[in-house]
Amino acid sequence: MRSWHEPAVPGLPGRGQVPRLYNQQSDELEEATGRDGTAGLYVCGITPYDATHLGHASTYLAFDTLNRVWRDAGLTVSYTQNVTDIDDPLLERATATGVDWRELAASQTDLFRSDMEALRVIPPANYIAVTEVIDEIGRAVAELVEAGFAYGVPTPDASNGDAQDVYFDAARAAEATSWFLGLESRYDDATMLELFAQRGGDPDRAGKRNPLDPLLWRVARDGEPQWPSAVGAGRPGWHIECAVIALKYIGRDFAVQGGGADLIFPHHEFSAAHATALTGEPFASIHAHAGMVAYEGEKMSKSLGNLVLVSRLRAAGVDARAIRLALLAHHYRSDWEYTDADLERANGRLSRWSTAAHSAASVSNATPAGGDSAGERDAAELLERLRTALADDLDTPRALAVLDGWFDDADAVPGTVVDAIDALLGIRLTD
Structure with a gap:
């Protein structure tokens, strides 16, 4: 997938300093450095059904600043960002508006690109739509099943009555790898359960071994998009997407995993869990997150609709530099x-x-x-x-x-x- 045009960045005399970033996992400031002169950065991208509000922009500017500081320090930056162009919220918005989900995703991704270009954000070297790596995700899920890190849950409403949704076994991962629940977030069980339910999880799903076990692969339902895979036709869960994309385009144990603070749990925690189960190594050295931007007393979010959109400000004549x-x-x-x-x-x-x-x-x-x-x-x-x-x-x-x-x-x-x-x-x- 194409990203957007890169702004010209002037060279400066001398060399800048390697930055120190707050690491959510360690609760400390740590030097964010790379290996062999290269710093790997993975930032979770948009689900393209209503882009780009100031909360989005604030997150991407934070990691654009990191990118610029790294470059000034003489590091080469290996930057990858995804687009979650298949997910429940996107499908729900497409149904509600009567627009094909692919057209909705394409139009909102185009809008995001234009906003990022106007804001002079340096684009990722790899800008990857989830639908571009479905095969790789399917193979990763099959690998987790074979290694004992995943299991099936009976799914009566599946198109194929014998098919099962596939879930990640968090307890097994904690036993067999360096990852465990709360490693990144440092949240207690009650907080994780509350956030899991709020942020796309299904703690009450019958047949799961642990209420916090996340979905890896949703088998096909009638009327839903689906792709073939070794674990049955269907579509991927949320967290495995980022794990697979980051591993493919950056590699193991890279410098920084970034995103908004609302991704700390469950998304970033389980992306790291999946990657660690697949590779046996930590996902990223530093887990960095941008704060939340509120408007009219509530966190700016698509679900609440209290959005200040970059595109609307620009259309009203606001200078993108401001x-x-x-x-x-x-x-x-x-x-x-x-x-x-x-x-x-x-x-x-x-x-x-x-x-x-x-x-x-x-x-x-x-x-x-x-x-x-x-x-x-x-x-x-x-x-x-x-x-x-x-x-x-x-x-x-x-x-x-x-x-x-x-x-x-x-x-x-x-x-x-x-x-x-x-x-x-x-x-x-x-x-």
């Missing part, structure tokens, strides 16, 4: 509530910085032969302060504050500063 600045003004791990004041502050900041930046040309040739100008020395110091802030768990609010102070005192803006804001924060101030 949207980006409004989101970067909040630390990626924080939960916060969006109001119009966020956009007003971002517009003011953008106007102030852009006006000053147009003086960059006036100092671009200000360095005397054989020496450094005071402006360039100030720019070098500013660049190091920005790098330090962003290496500290992607502290974009601190970086913006550093820049605000610098612009307050600057008589002119060296091109290095313009390039630093572009390369590290994704905001291009001049043409």
Whole structure:
């Protein structure tokens, strides 16, 4: 599947710092580094039935910042993102609106691409639809069954009366691998059970060995999309999709698994479980999550319908750079509530910085032969302060504050500063 056009990212003098990120699993800040100069990043993508609200955008900007900081530190980034283009919510929305599920997925994925491109998000090298890897998922499920990590549950409403849905055996995985329930989330049983029921799980399904065992493969029902597999015709469960895509395109034990905080459990926990059961190795070194964005008193979500869509803001004439600045003004791990004041502050900041930046040309040739100008020395110091802030768990609010102070005192803006804001924060101030 195609992604979107990559923005030009200026090179900066010197090298940035390898960032330290909060790891949900260890509850500590850890250095997010790669192996042999490459950092692997897997970020869970959209289910394309109503894209892209500011909560989505906030998550993808967080990991875009990580991508930029890694590149500035001299690392090669191996970035993969999925599109869950077959899932119950998508099918339900398609039925409710009378639109073919494939057309709905395609149109909303196109909208997401255009939003990401407008926000100058660096695209993943591998942008993979679940429907592109159904065969691989089916083989992985069969492998889990054969290894004793999965089992069938009688399914009276299946198209084939003898077919069974396939579930992951969490207890068996805990006995035979390094994974166990709560390893990533650190949640207690009651919390996991509550979240499992809220987020697509089926704790009351008869025939399961454990209420928290997740679905790996849903066998075919009449009227539902289906694909052939070694475990019967049907379609994949949610968590196994990301496990298979990440293993195929990044490999084992990569640097960072990312997504919104609402994915910590069950999605990320069980994606890691499936991958560990398949490979015998941990899924990712760091499990990083973006906070939730609320609107009108509730978490912004498709189910509630309280969405502020990037596309609608853009259609109303809002500069995408202001949207980006409004989101970067909040630390990626924080939960916060969006109001119009966020956009007003971002517009003011953008106007102030852009006006000053147009003086960059006036100092671009200000360095005397054989020496450094005071402006360039100030720019070098500013660049190091920005790098330090962003290496500290992607502290974009601190970086913006550093820049605000610098612009307050600057008589002119060296091109290095313009390039630093572009390369590290994704905001291009001049043409």
